[in-house]
Amino acid sequence: MVIGIVLAILVFRLFYVPNDFESGERGFMYSYYRQSNELEWENQPIKYLDTGKQHMHEFCIECHSHEVEIRTEDLHGVIACENCHGPALDHPIHPEKLEIDRSREVCLRCHTLLTYTTSERKRIPGIDPKEHMTEYECVECHNPHNPRLEDM
Amino acid sequence: MKRRDFLKKSILVIAGASVPLSALQMVDPKKVLAENLDIHWAFLIDTFKCVGCGFCVKACKTENNIPFEANVTRTWVERYVYTKDDRRYIDSPKGALYGYTDPRIDMGMGEYKEIDPDNVGKAFFVPKLCNHCITPPCTQVCPVGATYKADNGVVLVDRSWCIGCGYCIMACPYGARFFHPTLHVADKCTFCYHRITKGMDTACVNACPFGARKMCNIRDIDDPITKIIMNQRVGVLKDEFGTKPQAFYIGLAQEVR
Numbered sequence: 001m002v003i004g005i006v007l008a009i010l011v012f013r014l015f016y017v018p019n020d021f022e023s024g025e026r027g028f029m030y031s032y033y034r035q036s037n038e039l040e041w042e043n044q045p046i047k048y049l050d051t052g053k054q055h056m057h058e059f060c061i062e063c064h065s066h067e068v069e070i071r072t073e074d075l076h077g078v079i080a081c082e083n084c085h086g087p088a089l090d091h092p093i094h095p096e097k098l099e100i101d102r103s104r105e106v107c108l109r110c111h112t113l114l115t116y117t118t119s120e121r122k123r124i125p126g127i128d129p130k131e132h133m134t135e136y137e138c139v140e141c142h143n144p145h146n147p148r149l150e151d152m
Numbered sequence: 153m154k155r156r157d158f159l160k161k162s163i164l165v166i167a168g169a170s171v172p173l174s175a176l177q178m179v180d181p182k183k184v185l186a187e188n189l190d191i192h193w194a195f196l197i198d199t200f201k202c203v204g205c206g207f208c209v210k211a212c213k214t215e216n217n218i219p220f221e222a223n224v225t226r227t228w229v230e231r232y233v234y235t236k237d238d239r240r241y242i243d244s245p246k247g248a249l250y251g252y253t254d255p256r257i258d259m260g261m262g263e264y265k266e267i268d269p270d271n272v273g274k275a276f277f278v279p280k281l282c283n284h285c286i287t288p289p290c291t292q293v294c295p296v297g298a299t300y301k302a303d304n305g306v307v308l309v310d311r312s313w314c315i316g317c318g319y320c321i322m323a324c325p326y327g328a329r330f331f332h333p334t335l336h337v338a339d340k341c342t343f344c345y346h347r348i349t350k351g352m353d354t355a356c357v358n359a360c361p362f363g364a365r366k367m368c369n370i371r372d373i374d375d376p377i378t379k380i381i382m383n384q385r386v387g388v389l390k391d392e393f394g395t396k397p398q399a400f401y402i403g404l405a406q407e408v409r
Contacts, residue, residue, distance in 0.1 A: 029292055030291050034310050037313070041346060046352070047214060048215055051358065083361070105250060108253040112252065112253045118274040119204075121203045
C-alpha cells in the first residue's frame with residue numbers, strides 16, 4: 001500500500017514536474033527552480049529607451065537633437081525625456097508621437113515647496129502649488145526644456 | 153548499503169551542505185573573486201540625492217506592467233520627517249507614484265498632519281525595493297519551488313509555477329513582495345531582468361534624474377559603484393535578520409528599516 005502511494009507520487013512527479021527543474025548554484029534551499037523561467041524573464045519587452053544625460057540621451061538625440069541640445073545644458077538636463085513623455089516603446093513607428101504631459105502634476109513632483117534642508121530637495125526652487133499661478137499649466141509660462149527664468 | 157558506502161555518502165552530503173556557507177561571504181572582495189563567477193548584481197541607493205519625485209516608481213510600474221492605480225508596487229519611496237521636538241513621521245502615499253506634492257504627512261485613513269516648516273529638523277527620502285538577499289527567506293518558504301535565487305544574484309518568481317499561496321509575501325522582512333492584482337501570483341522586483349541582461353540599466357535607475365539609484369556587478373571590483381560599496385560607509389536594511397541584502401544605502405538613518 002505505502003509502496004503503491006510512493007510509486008504513484010513518483011509517477012505523478014515524472015509527468016508533472018518539468019524536467020528542467022534543477023537546483024542552481026545556491027543549492028536546494030534557495031534555488032531549486034525551472035531553469036527556463038530565467039529566459040522568460042529575459043524576454044520581457046523593453047519599454048524605456050532613453051538613457052539619460054550621462055549618455056547624452058543617445059536614443060532620442062537621433063531625431064530630436066534640437067530638444068536634447070537645449071536640454072543638456074539647462075537646469076532640467078538631468079531629467080530623462082521619458083519621464084515627461086512616457087516610454088518610447090517602438091516610437092516613432094508605434095506610437096507615432098509620444099505623449100506630451102502638460103499637467104501641473106509633473107512639475108510639482110519636484111517643485112512643490114518642501115522645507116527639507118537635509119535632502120537634495122533644498123537645491124530645487126520650490127513653489128506653493130496652491131498659490132503659484134493656479135489657473136494655468138506651468139508650461140504655459142515656463143519652458144519645460146529650458147526653465148531658466150531669464151529666458152522666459 | 154555497506155558501512156563504508158554510508159560513511160562515504162555522509163561525508164559527501166556534509167561537504168555538499170557546507171558549500172553554500174562559504175559562498176555567502178560576500179563582503180570580502182577577495183573571496184568573491186576567488187569564486188570566479190563573473191556576475192552578481194547589487195544595488196546602491198544614495199538617500200542624500202533623492203528628492204522624492206517618484207519617477208522611478210512610475211517608470212517601474214510602466215516597464216513591468218504593474219497595474220498603475222493599484223496600491224502595489226515593486227519599488228517605492230518613503231519620506232521621513234523628524235521635527236525639532238523629536239517626533240518622527242513616515243509616509244509613502246501610493247508608494248510615491250506621483251511624488252510628494254503635499255507638505256503634509258499622509259497619516260492614512262484620509263488624515264493629514266500639518267508640520268510647521270520651522271519645526272522640521274531633518275527630512276529625507278528613502279527609495280526602497282527588493283534587496284535580492286544572499287539568503288532570501290522568501291525562496292526558502294516557497295512550497296513549490298516557484299521563487300528562486302538565480303546564479304547572478306537576482307531573486308525571481310516563476311509566474312507560471314507560482315500557486316499564489318502568499319508564504320513568500322509573509323516571509324519577506326522588507327515587505328518587498330506583493331500579490332499581483334491581475335495575474336494572481338506573487339510579484340516582486342526583478343532588477344528589470346530583461347534590461348540588465350542586455351546591458352541596460354533598470355527602468356528606475358534610468359528614470360532617476362539625480363543618480364540616487366545605481367546598479368553594479370559586485371564581482372567586478374573595477375566597477376565605480378562596486379568601489380563605493382567596498383570603500384565607503386554604506387549600510388543595509390535590517391542587517392540583524394541575517395538575510396545579507398544586496399541593496400546598499402548611503403546615508404541610512406537608524407529609524408530606516
